[in-house]
Amino acid sequence: MESGEEHDPAHVQPRDDTAARLRRRLLDGLRSSGQLRSPDVERAMDAVPRELFTPPGTDLREAYADRVVVLATDSTGSPISTVSQPAIVALMLEQLDVRAGHRILEIGTGSGYNTALLAELTGPRGSVTSIEVDDSLLASAAARLTDLAPGEGTPLDLRRGDGWLGVPDTAPYDRLESTVGVDDLPPAWRTQLADGGVLVAPLWLRPGLELSLAMRREGALLHSTSVEQCGFLQLRGPHAADPHSRALGQGLAVIGEGLSTKQLEMVRTLTDTGGTDLGAAPRLSERRWWGLSLSDPRTLLITGRHGGHVAWGLFDADGPDGAGLAVVHDGRVIGYGDGNAADVLRQRVEDAPPVDPSRLTVTAYPPDATIPAPPSRGFSWRITREHHRYRVHWQPE
Ligand SMILES: C[S@@+](CC[C@H](N)C(=O)[O-])C[C@H]1O[C@@H](n2cnc3c(N)ncnc32)[C@H](O)[C@@H]1O
Numbered sequence: 001m002e003s004g005e006e007h008d009p010a011h012v013q014p015r016d017d018t019a020a021r022l023r024r025r026l027l028d029g030l031r032s033s034g035q036l037r038s039p040d041v042e043r044a045m046d047a048v049p050r051e052l053f054t055p056p057g058t059d060l061r062e063a064y065a066d067r068v069v070v071l072a073t074d075s076t077g078s079p080i081s082t083v084s085q086p087a088i089v090a091l092m093l094e095q096l097d098v099r100a101g102h103r104i105l106e107i108g109t110g111s112g113y114n115t116a117l118l119a120e121l122t123g124p125r126g127s128v129t130s131i132e133v134d135d136s137l138l139a140s141a142a143a144r145l146t147d148l149a150p151g152e153g154t155p156l157d158l159r160r161g162d163g164w165l166g167v168p169d170t171a172p173y174d175r176l177e178s179t180v181g182v183d184d185l186p187p188a189w190r191t192q193l194a195d196g197g198v199l200v201a202p203l204w205l206r207p208g209l210e211l212s213l214a215m216r217r218e219g220a221l222l223h224s225t226s227v228e229q230c231g232f233l234q235l236r237g238p239h240a241a242d243p244h245s246r247a248l249g250q251g252l253a254v255i256g257e258g259l260s261t262k263q264l265e266m267v268r269t270l271t272d273t274g275g276t277d278l279g280a281a282p283r284l285s286e287r288r289w290w291g292l293s294l295s296d297p298r299t300l301l302i303t304g305r306h307g308g309h310v311a312w313g314l315f316d317a318d319g320p321d322g323a324g325l326a327v328v329h330d331g332r333v334i335g336y337g338d339g340n341a342a343d344v345l346r347q348r349v350e351d352a353p354p355v356d357p358s359r360l361t362v363t364a365y366p367p368d369a370t371i372p373a374p375p376s377r378g379f380s381w382r383i384t385r386e387h388h389r390y391r392v393h394w395q396p397e
Contacts, residue, residue: 038094053112126151181200181203185203208293274336314326
């Protein structure tokens with residue numbers, strides 16, 4: 001026997017105790033790394049067999065690894081649906097703070113795994129409505145959920161449609177969880193949430209800064225109660241944001257904030273021409289980068305075509321001598337085009353506060369609301385999107 005597979009318990013007909021043992025090991029790991037915090041979420045994750053929600057043929061050990069499992073890809077091979085990584089599933093459920101009897105709306109049914117966990121958490125006195133844009137994913141999830149009947153018969157209502165619009169006919173909800181990322185919170189999510197209710201959603205704020213926000217509805221406002229870092233697939237359909245990552249030449253890609261086609265072309269031309277080494281860069285930690293990217297929408301990330309950090313930088317389309325790009329790569333500042341961008345980048349790095357994302361607070365205001373003056377201590381930034389204006393505040397310890 002070459003592979004030894006016949007001796008491997010994860011490859012033979014899965015026995016319930018193997019799955020239970022792997023599940024326990026996963027949950028122990030999540031507890032010790034801090035993503036799993038409450039007995040309720042742990043009980044729910046222990047009650048739902050994740051292997052029932054992974055594609056047929058998935059190795060049992062893969063189903064219980066702390067990793068994303070891809071469910072569907074687009075024509076280029078990029079994932080469009082996944083069973084999310086258990087660590088982020090646990091963390092978001094902790095943020096959501098579900099109580100028995102809650103009426104819950106989930107955006108992005110995917111495999112139905114998280115739907116089952118929500119059903120376990122709210123129980124038969126509550127309900128879970130879940131909406132998925134993709135017909136065939138929804139059909140598979142519905143079949144699995146019907147077989148499993150999670151939460152001792154918690155009422156489940158599965159809908160096909162655009163989750164951007166929520167599900168108005170069964171609103172209001174006590175809890176709303178989006179398992180797909182957005183650049184702006186849809187107004188429907190706020191208006192379909194009961195006052196005092198909590199939504200948890202991945203919000204992309206700046207290149208390299210995507211946050212899982214738990215936000216409590218306070219009238220017309222949403223105010224964060226918990227902030228964690230995350231990385232998510234983007235919402236699809238008519239309300240999809242522009243792709244974050246766009247191809248440059250030489251196997252590279254750029255992630256910027258609202259780069260127009262013309263600006264993207266400028267960045268391509270600049271990077272194609274080759275850069276000039278402008279000397280040692282000031283130390284740029286990840287935290288300082290987050291402070292910098294919150295402070296200046298001209299910041300961008302250069303990555304490999306399939307992800308993987310290459311360089312942090314700043315693009316100035318209107319420098320004194322034309323467009324300029326400067327990046328920090330391997331401790332050096334590399335400049336392209338107008339050299340002013342490098343001076344601005346150096347200054348910005350010096351000034352940027354070293355932000356800890358979990359200590360950020362975020363308030364979402366409707367476009368017509370008056371935003372009060374920021375607290376006198378700490379750092380505040382405003383990020384304006386079409387449907388909300390966000391005030392992001394960071395208070396050093
Ligand atoms: C990360 S996956 C969700 C994982 C899922 N909760 C699970 O436990 O398997 C994101 C899902 O959101 C769905 N999605 C994307 N855009 C959507 C939209 N506009 N409305 C509803 N669902 C959407 C995708 O098809 C995908 O299945």
